[in-house]
Amino acid sequence: MTVDNIAGEAVARVRERVTVSEVGPRDGLQIERAMVTTDDKVQLIEALADAGLTRIEAGAFVNPKVVPQMADSREVLARVRRRPNLRFGAFVPNVKGAELAIAAGAKDLKAGIAASDSFNELNVRMSTEAGVAVMANINAVAKAADDVQILGVVATAFGCPYEGPVSRDRIYRLFGQLVKFGCPVIYLADTTGMAIPHQISELVDDLRRRWPAQAIGLHLHNTRGLGLANALTGLQAGVRDFESSIGGLGGCPFAPRAVGNISTEDFVHMASGMGFDCRLDLDRLIHAAIIAQDMLGRTLPGMVMKAGPASVRFEKGEPSVKLD
Amino acid sequence: MTVDNIAGEAVARVRERVTVSEVGPRDGLQIERAMVTTDDKVQLIEALADAGLTRIEAGAFVNPKVVPQMADSREVLARVRRRPNLRFGAFVPNVKGAELAIAAGAKDLKAGIAASDSFNELNVRMSTEAGVAVMANINAVAKAADDVQILGVVATAFGCPYEGPVSRDRIYRLFGQLVKFGCPVIYLADTTGMAIPHQISELVDDLRRRWPAQAIGLHLHNTRGLGLANALTGLQAGVRDFESSIGGLGGCPFAPRAVGNISTEDFVHMASGMGFDCRLDLDRLIHAAIIAQDMLGRTLPGMVMKAGPASVRFEKGEPSVKLD
Numbered sequence: 186m187t188v189d190n191i192a193g194e195a196v197a198r199v200r201e202r203v204t205v206s207e208v209g210p211r212d213g214l215q216i217e218r219a220m221v222t223t224d225d226k227v228q229l230i231e232a233l234a235d236a237g238l239t240r241i242e243a244g245a246f247v248n249p250k251v252v253p254q255m256a257d258s259r260e261v262l263a264r265v266r267r268r269p270n271l272r273f274g275a276f277v278p279n280v281k282g283a284e285l286a287i288a289a290g291a292k293d294l295k296a297g298i299a300a301s302d303s304f305n306e307l308n309v310r311m312s313t314e315a316g317v318a319v320m321a322n323i324n325a326v327a328k329a330a331d332d333v334q335i336l337g338v339v340a341t342a343f344g345c346p347y348e349g350p351v352s353r354d355r356i357y358r359l360f361g362q363l364v365k366f367g368c369p370v371i372y373l374a375d376t377t378g379m380a381i382p383h384q385i386s387e388l389v390d391d392l393r394r395r396w397p398a399q400a401i402g403l404h405l406h407n408t409r410g411l412g413l414a415n416a417l418t419g420l421q422a423g424v425r426d427f428e429s430s431i432g433g434l435g436g437c438p439f440a441p442r443a444v445g446n447i448s449t450e451d452f453v454h455m456a457s458g459m460g461f462d463c464r465l466d467l468d469r470l471i472h473a474a475i476i477a478q479d480m481l482g483r484t485l486p487g488m489v490m491k492a493g494p495a496s497v498r499f500e501k502g503e504p505s506v507k508l509d
Numbered sequence: 510m511t512v513d514n515i516a517g518e519a520v521a522r523v524r525e526r527v528t529v530s531e532v533g534p535r536d537g538l539q540i541e542r543a544m545v546t547t548d549d550k551v552q553l554i555e556a557l558a559d560a561g562l563t564r565i566e567a568g569a570f571v572n573p574k575v576v577p578q579m580a581d582s583r584e585v586l587a588r589v590r591r592r593p594n595l596r597f598g599a600f601v602p603n604v605k606g607a608e609l610a611i612a613a614g615a616k617d618l619k620a621g622i623a624a625s626d627s628f629n630e631l632n633v634r635m636s637t638e639a640g641v642a643v644m645a646n647i648n649a650v651a652k653a654a655d656d657v658q659i660l661g662v663v664a665t666a667f668g669c670p671y672e673g674p675v676s677r678d679r680i681y682r683l684f685g686q687l688v689k690f691g692c693p694v695i696y697l698a699d700t701t702g703m704a705i706p707h708q709i710s711e712l713v714d715d716l717r718r719r720w721p722a723q724a725i726g727l728h729l730h731n732t733r734g735l736g737l738a739n740a741l742t743g744l745q746a747g748v749r750d751f752e753s754s755i756g757g758l759g760g761c762p763f764a765p766r767a768v769g770n771i772s773t774e775d776f777v778h779m780a781s782g783m784g785f786d787c788r789l790d791l792d793r794l795i796h797a798a799i800i801a802q803d804m805l806g807r808t809l810p811g812m813v814m815k816a817g818p819a820s821v822r823f824e825k826g827e828p829s830v831k832l833d
Contacts, residue, residue: 344819346823347823347824347825348822349822379819381782382741382783408816409775409813410737410775410778410779410812410813411778413737413738414738414740414779417706417738417742418741444816448734451734451735454734455705455706455735455738459706488731488732489734492702492768494733495668495704495705496673497670498672498673499670499671501627501631
């Protein structure tokens with residue numbers, strides 16, 4: 186299936202490239218309480234690669250006592266098939282994690298630092314500044330390895346659930362440090378889904394004025410239903426790098442305030458429908474979302490996996506009562 | 510609680526008025542299989558009015574055999590308290606329905622015609638053209654009554670699930686007829702959630718060029734997760750009238766392809782956060798959403814009713830594993 190011209194209308198815009206990085210196997214699964222088997226993780230990652238994804242975050246090298254779901258990341262990375270144009274990533278909180286990730290074959294190291302001190306302290310028990318120092322060390326390890334790069338994340342970029350709005354100065358300072366590390370993309374993360382659409386374009390515009398050469402990505406959560414609206418303003422502001430989770434993985438039925446990333450297939454359905462070139466097979470993404478859903482045994486929040494893309498035609502069946 | 514300046518940032522824009530019309534008690538409830546009691550409907554409508562809503566669609570005067578959930582609309586309208594600046598509406602498919610609705614005290618008659626012949630035939634067993642003729646008769650009845658107005662709806666404006674894209678010519682013809690009837694607002698309905706964001710602004714712009722004096726509203730469904738993204742492009746295109754359902758009512762766990770309207774409180778959270786003046790109390794809307802949820806005994810799709818608005822501050826609790 187092609188989702189080009191999903192509206193049946195010519196889209197005048199040149200088909201600009203949008204890169205989607207899949208973080209479901211890491212950011213999606215990390216909060217799941219029931220252990221997902223290594224076999225299941227490998228199967229999901231292969232299905233994601235089959236859909237054409239070129240960046241997949243396959244795991245995290247964090248303390249297995251804190252995040253038991255990620256304890257088998259080395260094995261997952263050992264078993265997934267290497268393909269041309271596919272880079273596997275891993276989340277790493279420190280140098281030890283970075284060394285383990287590189288040894289396991291991860292090429293994209295993700296390191297996140299919250300712009301909010303409160304949030305960073307609670308998450309990794311250090312200040313934002315201390316986090317930057319740790320990242321400098323991670324960066325040195327990455328630079329010494331072959332074809333390894335660091336992806337930066339400014340977490341809580343659109344607000345902290347404890348502190349509220351985060352000052353622009355703090356964001357500029359952290360972002361500027363990440364630029365110095367040579368991150369090919371720096372993601373602005375709406376960690377707990379606090380962003381209101383106009384804030385996305387305002388922050389992106391501000392950062393681009395200061396660092397015009399730096400690629401800015403978005404890592405969005407759908408906590409307050411604004412994930413795709415925020416992604417849309419990102420696209421409008423010129424952002425071309427997005428992280429997302431297949432099926433919207435990451436929501437947790439036992440913790441309604443921990444809501445997943447934007448759904449990969451829902452985002453691709455929107456962006457492709459708007460004429461952007463995601464180079465992904467939507468049918469296969471939906472297939473992967475269903476694999477993830479079956480794996481977890483509960484309904485995932487993704488919508489296109491349930492309704493099908495807007496291009497689907499239905500047979501004329503029963504009269505409905507849907508009058509508007 | 511105020512949701513102005515939710516970002517803690519000055520929003521430069523003049524606070525333009527956005528009118529939200531609540532359709533939950535009608536479009537939301539009509540597909541519910543389990544009968545909602547008249548008491549419950551009245552309680553919900555009063556809670557919605559308490560939140561400041563000035564337009565509430567309270568029921569439908571349709572064949573009770575086809576839509577049994579709406580069979581008590583007369584009683585509902587008899588029991589809800591009249592307040593200044595609050596207009597009750599009702600969906601009416603024909604003259605008989607219009608007469609019953611007016612007799613019951615409805616002031617805003619909603620009549621919907623699908624731009625797609627296939628859809629209109631299946632829904633109301635008549636062509637789009639025949640639907641317009643019926644609406645002319647409804648209009649005559651409305652005009653003869655005191656302070657009664659007709660709200661028009663172009664259903665399937667962004668695509669028909671059976672036919673696919675609907676031609677602009679068909680939309681222009683239907684919209685032009687509704688303009689002639691003097692509808693104060695004509696809603697473009699994305700009946701089965703097929704719209705991709707840019708299509709909203711393109712159609713709104715096209716119609717406004719042809720009928721610059723006509724107020725255009727949006728009635729959006731969240732079938733493919735694009736409800737708020739589509740609403741956002743509507744706001745960007747200058748639309749200031751939106752219909753929505755409290756809690757995102759209208760989804761049905763047994764029919765995943767029948768997905769509800771955009772959620773009133775999620776939309777208001779976004780629009781107010783962007784600086785628009787909705788004149789609604791978000792806390793009370795959330796309260797009404799919880800009433801609707803308790804009434805139906807299942808989790809509703811609204812997100813802000815679960816997470817709270819972005820302005821909520823959390824106490825510092827357990828360290829989380831949410832690193833980005």
